[in-house]
Amino acid sequence: MARLVLLIAWGLALTGPAFGERGRLLATGGIAHLDGGAGGGIVPMALLAGYASDDQYGGTVSATRTDVDDYRLNTFSAAFNWHNRIELSASRQVFNLGTLGRQVGTGALDLQVNTVGVKVRLAGDVLYTEMPQVSLGAVYRRHHDFDIPELVGAREDSGTDAYLAATKVFLAGWLEQRWLVNAAVRNSSANHAGLVGFGGDRESGRSTLLEGTLGWFASDALLIGTEYRQKPDNLTALDEDNWRDVFIAWFPDKQWSLAAAAVDLGDIGPLEDQRGVYLSLTGSF
Amino acid sequence: MRILAAVFLVLAIAACQSHSTLYQQLGGADGVDSLVTRFMERIGSDPRIAARFADTDPARFHRLLSAQICSISNGGCVYDGDSMAQVHAGMDIRPAEFNALVEDLISAMNDEGLPQAVQNQLLARLAPMQGDIVGH
Numbered sequence: 517m518a519r520l521v522l523l524i525a526w527g528l529a530l531t532g533p534a535f536g537e538r539g540r541l542l543a544t545g546g547i548a549h550l551d552g553g554a555g556g557g558i559v560p561m562a563l564l565a566g567y568a569s570d571d572q573y574g575g576t577v578s579a580t581r582t583d584v585d586d587y588r589l590n591t592f593s594a595a596f597n598w599h600n601r602i603e604l605s606a607s608r609q610v611f612n613l614g615t616l617g618r619q620v621g622t623g624a625l626d627l628q629v630n631t632v633g634v635k636v637r638l639a640g641d642v643l644y645t646e647m648p649q650v651s652l653g654a655v656y657r658r659h660h661d662f663d664i665p666e667l668v669g670a671r672e673d674s675g676t677d678a679y680l681a682a683t684k685v686f687l688a689g690w691l692e693q694r695w696l697v698n699a700a701v702r703n704s705s706a707n708h709a710g711l712v713g714f715g716g717d718r719e720s721g722r723s724t725l726l727e728g729t730l731g732w733f734a735s736d737a738l739l740i741g742t743e744y745r746q747k748p749d750n751l752t753a754l755d756e757d758n759w760r761d762v763f764i765a766w767f768p769d770k771q772w773s774l775a776a777a778a779v780d781l782g783d784i785g786p787l788e789d790q791r792g793v794y795l796s797l798t799g800s801f
Numbered sequence: 802m803r804i805l806a807a808v809f810l811v812l813a814i815a816a817c818q819s820h821s822t823l824y825q826q827l828g829g830a831d832g833v834d835s836l837v838t839r840f841m842e843r844i845g846s847d848p849r850i851a852a853r854f855a856d857t858d859p860a861r862f863h864r865l866l867s868a869q870i871c872s873i874s875n876g877g878c879v880y881d882g883d884s885m886a887q888v889h890a891g892m893d894i895r896p897a898e899f900n901a902l903v904e905d906l907i908s909a910m911n912d913e914g915l916p917q918a919v920q921n922q923l924l925a926r927l928a929p930m931q932g933d934i935v936g937h
Binding site: 537539540541542569570571572600641643644645646686687688691692693694735736 | 924926
């Protein structure tokens with residue numbers, strides 16, 4: 517399913533401007549979340565991917581690479597936006613347990629996770645209404661390689677997150693600058709954002725987690741900001757910490773965007789202080 | 802972190818210096834006149850929305866829009882034209898058309914060399930009108 521959606525999206529992206537329409541303002545599609553929907557890299561937003569307006573459709577395709585000290589994550593994702601009302605997304609995530617794999621003697625391990633997501637804009641407009649834009653989303657994830665997650669105590673090889681996000685751009689906010697403020701509340705049983713299965717020995721059920729984004733527009737095309745994502749800690753064998761990053765996103769036009777971030781994922785299991793770099797390229801159609 | 806602190810310091814100083822009204826920061830009567838002229842040129846050459854203005858009297862549009870910008874930017878003018886809701890009633894303006902108009906305004910403000918903080922303030926004062934203009 518995820519593979520099919522990705523294939524179709526890449527095909528549409530190659531047809532370029534002939535297909536989708538881009539009736540919203542620059543940067544209002546955010547950048548690609550790891551799961552493919554609109555957000556920042558690690559925190560979802562109420563924005564819908566791409567630039568489709570109320571009577572248009574469009575979408576995005578993205579490639580993202582996250583490299584921290586002992587782990588690496590490669591993500592390919594796509595999102596489809598119908599009438600700036602419904603966003604469908606899919607992603608294929610390959611989580612490389614380099615150091616840990618060598619430590620347990622299995623070599624550099626790749627865990628593959630596929631996701632599909634849906635997000636619905638419930639109310640508001642990020643720019644034009646007094647209230648923030650509010651959206652409700654869900655993401656279903658499924659592991660292709662569950663042996664290692666099961667070994668460290670994960671209970672399920674698939675699971676679904678639900679989240680509510682509120683996003684607002686203050687056009688002339690503090691110091692007459694343009695600010696982006698985003699908050700999300702997530703209900704999830706995912707371990708390590710779904711990269712290591714669902715539920716664990718410490719906590720088998722779901723947790724409610726808070727996430728947020730604060731951004732400053734240096735210009736119409738340049739957003740600099742920070743994200744924070746609260747995480748559960750379900751697995752004794754593989755501790756997890758809250759995630760944070762500082763990012764810069766560049767929107768040279770409505771077709772392309774490029775984001776880079778310095779990420780701090782804290783401890784991941786026995787490997788402490790996982791810091792590194794995140795790079796993401798998004799094409800809109 | 803030090804760079805961020807420096808950025809905010811510069812922004813804070815810039816904000817403190819702007820005791821003048823937004824109208825003055827837009828260049829007063831001459832600045833607004835020039836901005837509106839540029840804006841109308843941009844609209845006229847924008848295939849997405851130019852046709853919407855086919856029946857518009859340019860001189861009247863220029864006068865009313867200038868008065869409106871003067872009014873919302875504390876320039877002391879009184880806008881005596883019809884309300885945005887009245888002007889756009891029955892036109893069924895699409896959100897994409899409104900956004901095209903905003904893009905033309907941003908281009909015009911860039912042409913005029915207006916600083917980002919001034920652009921932000923004008924956009925912020927115009928943004929609430931979107932609900933009166935779109936979809937009626």
